[in-house]
Amino acid sequence: xxxxxxxxxxxxxxxxxxxxxxxxxxxxxxxxxxxxxxxxxxxxxxxxxxxxxxxxxxxxxxxxxxxxxxxxxxxxxxxxxxxxxxxxxxxxxxxxxxxxxxxxxxxxxxxxxxxxxxxxxxxxxxxxxxxxxxxxxxxxxxxxxxxxxxxxxxxxxxxxxxxxxxxxxxxxxxxxxxxxxxxxxxxxxxxxxxxxxxxxxxxxxxxxxxxxxxxxxxxxxxxxxxxxxxxxxxxxxxxxxxxxxxxxxxxxxxxxxxxxxxxxxxxxxxxxxxxxxxxxxxxxx
Amino acid sequence: xxxxxxxxxxxxxxxxxxxxxxxxxxxxxxxxxxxxxxxxxxxxxxxxxxxxxxxxxxxxxxxxxxxxxxxxxxxxxxxxxxxxxxxxxxxxxxxxxxxxxxxxxxxxxxxxxxxxxxxxxxxxxxxxxxxxxxxxxxxxxxxxxxxxxxxxxxxxxxxxxxxxxxxxxxxxxxxxxxxxxxxxxxxxxxxxxxxxxxxxxxxxxxxxxxxxxxxxxxxxxxxxxxxxxxxxxxxxxxxxxxxxxxxxxxxxxxxxxxxxxxxxxxxxxxxxxxxxxxxxxxxxxxxxxxxxxxxxxxxxxxxxxxxxxxxxxxxxxxxxxxxxxxxxxxxxxxxxxxxxxxxxxxxxxxxxxxxxxxxxxxxxxxxxxx
Numbered sequence: 001x002x003x004x005x006x007x008x009x010x011x012x013x014x015x016x017x018x019x020x021x022x023x024x025x026x027x028x029x030x031x032x033x034x035x036x037x038x039x040x041x042x043x044x045x046x047x048x049x050x051x052x053x054x055x056x057x058x059x060x061x062x063x064x065x066x067x068x069x070x071x072x073x074x075x076x077x078x079x080x081x082x083x084x085x086x087x088x089x090x091x092x093x094x095x096x097x098x099x100x101x102x103x104x105x106x107x108x109x110x111x112x113x114x115x116x117x118x119x120x121x122x123x124x125x126x127x128x129x130x131x132x133x134x135x136x137x138x139x140x141x142x143x144x145x146x147x148x149x150x151x152x153x154x155x156x157x158x159x160x161x162x163x164x165x166x167x168x169x170x171x172x173x174x175x176x177x178x179x180x181x182x183x184x185x186x187x188x189x190x191x192x193x194x195x196x197x198x199x200x201x202x203x204x205x206x207x208x209x210x211x212x213x214x215x216x217x218x219x220x221x222x223x224x225x226x227x228x229x230x231x232x233x234x235x236x237x238x239x240x241x242x243x244x245x246x247x248x249x250x251x252x253x254x255x256x257x258x259x260x261x262x263x264x265x266x267x268x269x270x271x272x273x274x275x276x277x278x279x280x281x282x283x284x285x
Numbered sequence: 286x287x288x289x290x291x292x293x294x295x296x297x298x299x300x301x302x303x304x305x306x307x308x309x310x311x312x313x314x315x316x317x318x319x320x321x322x323x324x325x326x327x328x329x330x331x332x333x334x335x336x337x338x339x340x341x342x343x344x345x346x347x348x349x350x351x352x353x354x355x356x357x358x359x360x361x362x363x364x365x366x367x368x369x370x371x372x373x374x375x376x377x378x379x380x381x382x383x384x385x386x387x388x389x390x391x392x393x394x395x396x397x398x399x400x401x402x403x404x405x406x407x408x409x410x411x412x413x414x415x416x417x418x419x420x421x422x423x424x425x426x427x428x429x430x431x432x433x434x435x436x437x438x439x440x441x442x443x444x445x446x447x448x449x450x451x452x453x454x455x456x457x458x459x460x461x462x463x464x465x466x467x468x469x470x471x472x473x474x475x476x477x478x479x480x481x482x483x484x485x486x487x488x489x490x491x492x493x494x495x496x497x498x499x500x501x502x503x504x505x506x507x508x509x510x511x512x513x514x515x516x517x518x519x520x521x522x523x524x525x526x527x528x529x530x531x532x533x534x535x536x537x538x539x540x541x542x543x544x545x546x547x548x549x550x551x552x553x554x555x556x557x558x559x560x561x562x563x564x565x566x567x568x569x570x571x572x573x574x575x576x577x578x579x580x581x582x583x584x585x586x587x588x589x590x591x592x593x594x595x596x597x598x599x600x601x602x603x604x605x606x607x608x609x610x611x612x613x614x615x616x617x618x619x620x621x622x623x624x625x626x627x628x629x630x631x632x633x634x635x636x637x638x639x640x641x642x643x644x645x646x647x648x649x650x651x652x653x654x655x
Binding site: 185189204 | 373383426
């Protein structure tokens with residue numbers, strides 16, 4: 001096989017990114033995939049093919065519970081984030097006037113602090129002697145601190161909704177910005193009230209942003225590890241925490257790999273299904 | 286202003302002393318216009334003259350700071366667009382990209398809780414009216430400019446508005462299609478009998494399509510009249526120069542008579558104008574206008590040569606049906622343009638030749654200079 005000058009130039013250009021993606025994306029994934037079919041005995045890896053890890057991952061009640069809980073938390077977080085983010089994006093896009101850039105800037109300010117710190121702060125806010133309890137005691141609404149605030153799934157949801165809000169606001173904002181304002185005048189001219197206009201024009205045309213936001217939030221939150229660890233307590237733990245335990249303390253990397261692959265499959269298939277369901281909204285206008 | 290304003294019997298739209306300001310600039314300044322039921326009315330003017338703002342005031346998208354808007358004798362100042370008996374064809378057509386052609390056309394009817402079969406029937410009828418048979422399920426993003434325009438038209442007409450507002454609907458089309466659509470729009474307006482209000486900056490478009498034209502400059506309406514009157518009897522100098530082309534001469538008023546005014550110009554000599562075709566605040570300085578085709582080139586042996594004026598041809602151009610001559614006077618900067626369509630009989634001087642021309646006094650218009 002001989003390469004023309006142009007081919008060589010192309011390979012030179014693509015070479016580095018190709019090696020980069022190979023080493024940092026494909027190889028780790030392939031390794032994990034291979035690992036999930038092996039077994040580990042203390043520190044020794046046995047490289048004989050087995051489906052035992054998958055059998056365990058899919059059928060043992062503890063893993064089923066964790067998968068279900070992770071899905072449920074991630075789903076709830078996605079729904080609430082979109083519900084809270086949409087009005088914010090709508091406000092900036094339609095009423096931001098000349099200050100749109102300022103508003104977007106303000107929204108990204110919390111991101112200057114590390115994610116870990118922001119999640120940790122929820123502990124400070126929701127804790128037994130935390131900000132919220134102290135405040136409620138101070139105004140006399142309660143006599144002793146509320147304990148249901150922290151260390152459960154609700155706390156995880158709350159913290160994640162807060163943490164991921166900007167990732168929903170930005171894509172929704174962009175899709176709202178793209179809506180030609182004369183379409184709104186046209187719908188108004190054709191008899192729509194503001195309410196009808198929202199459901200007939202604004203929402204359908206902003207769906208690309210909403211779908212993007214859903215994927216951006218749903219995919220990472222299902223595998224979130226830090227937040228449940230910090231504010232989840234024992235009944236707020238998610239699948240990523242279990243994967244971590246299997247990889248480290250339990251010395252069972254193959255099972256961890258099988259759990260990871262399973263979680264990948266679940267997230268992947270749900271995301272693809274979701275995109276297919278919204279196909280008609282995702283045309284490029 | 287005396288331009289057809291004020292509430293009159295048979296008016297579908299009455300604009301009374303409308304004023305609208307954007308960022309301290311008066312887009313519309315004390316405008317009063319009455320639009321008659323069933324007519325094709327055009328708002329004509331250069332860009333930025335306030336014509337679109339005025340249209341949007343009728344539609345309800347802009348609320349004037351001062352003045353009243355009456356539609357069908359009802360005060361609609363505070364009525365939002367969705368409650369007004371008007372519909373609009375937007376300049377960019379504003380076709381909903383996520384809906385197909387039939388859904389776009391039926392958009393407004395969906396609000397009327399019409400039976401589904403009846404709605405579909407109405408959509409098909411309206412598509413037929415605008416010449417888009419069989420386009421029902423076509424994606425609205427796969428349409429040509431002309432087709433988009435027809436969809437926008439159908440979408441507005443299906444609601445049977447009392448007034449259809451068209452904001453430069455033809456400006457995005459190429460020349461041939463534009464001329465065809467001018468004709469079709471006019472035919473459509475006659476057949477449906479709905480009042481059309483068209484905004485345009487294209488003089489030919491306004492003149493060929495309209496029953497009446499309102500000419501606007503800098504937020505003011507200078508004249509509201511039939512296309513013939515706008516062309517032949519312009520009321521202000523800017524109307525005269527905006528519509529078609531016109532030669533202007535500075536002249537000094539020398540004699541005022543009962544029915545006519547005699548003015549003097551260096552090149553043309555004594556000019557007699559009818560008093561009724563001289564406009565503006567009376568003064569001593571006059572700008573006299575005459576259309577190029579109203580000048581008549583004559584040969585030396587013509588019996589009217591006695592009253593003719595002579596000038597030198599320095600440019601000539603052939604435009605098919607007409608010929609244009611640019612003439613210059615001796616010892617003068619003044620240039621005039623003469624056009625003739627009588628290519629057979631009129632003299633055909635060469636560049637550099639002296640040529641004689643005459644005019645009729647009823648073809649002159651005069652505007653007092655401030």
